[in-house]
Amino acid sequence: MQRSDLLTFLISLSITGLLIWGLVYFINTWWDRLPKVVALIICVVMAIMVIGYPIYALARWSDQYLARIKAAQQNRKDDA
Secondary structure, eight states, X not given: OOHHHHHHHHHHHHHHHHXXXXXXXHHHHXXXXXOHHHHHHHHHHHHHHHXXXXXXXXXXXXHHHHHHHHHHHHHHHHHO
């Protein structure tokens, strides 16, 4: 794991924390003020974001990691 990987992980973790905080704030503050259908739709969309963003960030990281591994293996083959 490289330093840039750690930075990506920390950014992803902090964004996830902010999204979870936003979801909790939304439910505690705005849930009763909105019509139930609108509140439910917004809550589902926010939940998808909270779940989907870390998965997307992990997929991007794994693509970058695999590209580095493949490049390193190719460099070893070229050197041999």
